Amino acid sequence: MGGLGMLEVVPFDDIINCIKTAAPLGDQAMVWVYAYHLEDTLFDAGCANAIGELREYATKHPIHRVFVTHNHEDHYGGCAAFLPKAKIFAGPITLETLHKPYPLPEFFEWVWGTPEPVLEARELTTSTIQVKDFTFEVLDFSGHCAEMIGFWEPEEKWLFSADAVPLPSEKKMAMPEENIPKMISRMKEIQDLKPTILFDGHWGPIPNPREHIETRIKFLSELKIQVKELSNEGKTIQEIKTKLGFPEPWYLPNTEGRFAIEYLIRSLIKDED
Numbered sequence: 001m002g003g004l005g006m007l008e009v010v011p012f013d014d015i016i017n018c019i020k021t022a023a024p025l026g027d028q029a030m031v032w033v034y035a036y037h038l039e040d041t042l043f044d045a046g047c048a049n050a051i052g053e054l055r056e057y058a059t060k061h062p063i064h065r066v067f068v069t070h071n072h073e074d075h076y077g078g079c080a081a082f083l084p085k086a087k088i089f090a091g092p093i094t095l096e097t098l099h100k101p102y103p104l105p106e107f108f109e110w111v112w113g114t115p116e117p118v119l120e121a122r123e124l125t126t127s128t129i130q131v132k133d134f135t136f137e138v139l140d141f142s143g144h145c146a147e148m149i150g151f152w153e154p155e156e157k158w159l160f161s162a163d164a165v166p167l168p169s170e171k172k173m174a175m176p177e178e179n180i181p182k183m184i185s186r187m188k189e190i191q192d193l194k195p196t197i198l199f200d201g202h203w204g205p206i207p208n209p210r211e212h213i214e215t216r217i218k219f220l221s222e223l224k225i226q227v228k229e230l231s232n233e234g235k236t237i238q239e240i241k242t243k244l245g246f247p248e249p250w251y252l253p254n255t256e257g258r259f260a261i262e263y264l265i266r267s268l269i270k271d272e273d
């Protein structure tokens, strides 16, 4: 599908462009996903619904490298727009999906679009990357999914964090592969870095993100204690769900099991970090 997407470019400063892509809902964006453009490099590539708009962006800007943080379609769906000029890099698990995208439920086809395979993508094998004068460390942010990487520039204290910090302040559902205790640990590691700017995958750049991150750590940590107590009392996941009384958003059935409150509870009970 083409021509369905939205793209907005918001300069963060003189050298970083935020590239926001989404599908429209009326005259609004359904959900924005952020890719970041620094010099000749992109961190993530936006969603496939905006592939036409991204192709246009690629004709105006020399993008030579795209680093993909993880294998969710909103982050890698735009990669094909930057071929053949750009080299596409990702971790080994992410790479498998780039080579062979997984089929999407209709709902996500609508929200993000199905990515084209990126057969040219290759494995990122270095632990640092150089973008002109900036040296980025590649950080392991697995937790949100089996493999996710982030990019940390220690001089500027910039962190390109993809989906390491949840979008809602109170995360109330999860995907089956999400490891919530691990996400909590990752967020604590991020706090220790003391980033000046968190370049979030959906929120956009967040200056002085300490409080933003702390709110999310606190909510999930307290929820973990509550869920584990209920589990220790012998309550089932369904009973715990009823007890928590989290509202189910209207679109939850449309995700065809990709998101559920049960996954969040299960991961907190399992408590594997």
Ligand SMILES: [Zn+2]
Pocket: 070, 072, 144, 163
């Ligand atoms: Zn994601």
